[in-house]
Amino acid sequence: MDCPSEENLIRLALAPISGISTLKFDLGARTVTIEHAGAAESLVDALAPLNFGAQLRESRKIEAGEHGVVVSTIAIPKMDCPSEENLIRMALADTPNISALQFDLAGRQLRVTHTGDAEPLLERLTPLGLGAELTSTERADTVPAMQSRDDAGEARTLRWLLAINGTMFLVEIIWGWISQSTGLISDSLDMFADAAVYVLALFAVGRSLAHKRRAAHLAGWLQLVLAIGAIAEVIRRGISGSEPESVTMMGIGAVALVANIACLILIAKKRDHGAHMKASYIFSANDVIANLGVIIAGALVTWTGSRYPDLIIGLIIGVIVLGGARRILRLQ
Template sequence: MACDCSAEITDVSQKKLLQTLLAINGLFFVLELMVGWYAESIGLIADSLDMLADAIVYGIAIYAVSRANSIKNNAALLSGYFQLMLATLIGLEVIRRFLDGSEPISELMMIMGFFSLLANAYCLKLIFKHRNGEVHMRASWIFSANDVLANLGVIIGGALVFWLNSRLPDLIIGSVITLLILWGAFHIIRDAKSEIKALNINSETCCSSNSNDH
């Protein structure tokens, strides 16, 4: 029996990459959440929770590596639903802060946003070659790309808070991040369902072909 060494090498490479992404996102989730809470910035808090979601997504993807395509598809689908739930929670927090009020510290928003941008840009570089790969890796690419956009939004929001002396830009950025997460979630759910449907069709075709042969 021939050894599928190339597949094994690819699986090991994917797992190491996802573990690196998981570690970076997990670390910056903690840092950004603490800074965001102290700075009273919903933009930073939303971005930190986005990183938490990504860390969990990468953990799910690590589980899916080297497993059957059906498991990879379901892992991507689960990731999408998790992101959908998170976006809902962040949206509710944006509404709460809009009603209760907050005093975001613009300097901390920009500094933390900048360091998070560097971290996520590095993650994006690492996963770039997998952007058209299997569905669980495509999901990881989309989430990493969204993170970079969210970080840029936090930096811009911090600058606007400072310039306008208003909390409104922070609330807007928190809302934009929510929409970004929603877009990523719907995209991955649609992609995963498409893969699951195609896999089922192929399976039925194969079974039908085998029955006819007999």
């Protein structure tokens, strides 16, 4: 065992075993320390098929109170989508002594099961600018058990989501330019932001933390450039004038709406398989609102004969995408 991909295989091999509370990997020493209930031999048996040469070095009973496992609840007011959840996971990825992360997007809080002090957690989260604040720390009566995941199934779902969002990014930005609609152009960037989340999720499998962060920063810079370009286009057309084609706005907006509903259907089958898939469901649901905003703006352009509904929705979505890019680039 000498790389993150092998660590991931070990986690998968041990996932079906009940009674495991924490896993602590030391890639340098090529060891894993496991806090668990039951016989240690069952762990070795589960690892044997991997052919990593797993051997039991030591097994001892942990005395009451020795493990010192606590649960810290952190309020994160600006956390409401999977791109932000992904940033938080990456920020905490190499923090020692964390055994579980439980995200509550609706309540905008994170529960971290860990040992030691909670301050290092806040030091990692503060640079993200999401307003992280420690609300409580209490001793854990139980430690969340590891859950078995259908990683292959989730990967297939993520690839479909990536294909849908990537295709709609191209469709909306091309037709947005042709129809002079800043609403469609900005909404295409929202699709791009979604696609970037799914690319990072797929890229993260078996990669080191440094690779993940480099990929995140690359996506963040590209998203930043596109968002600034979209906002600049809104300003330019606001000054020089534009004639957005309302029928095209409503038609392409409806296609994007159907695409996001398809994403919701795909994610609905997996949203109980973990916080990431549940967050993706909420994120796509929010995208449906943006699509409806473009369609309504198109209808208002037809009704009023004014270009301003298109400019307003384009500016709103552009600012939202710009904010997401800034948060990605704050990741240390």
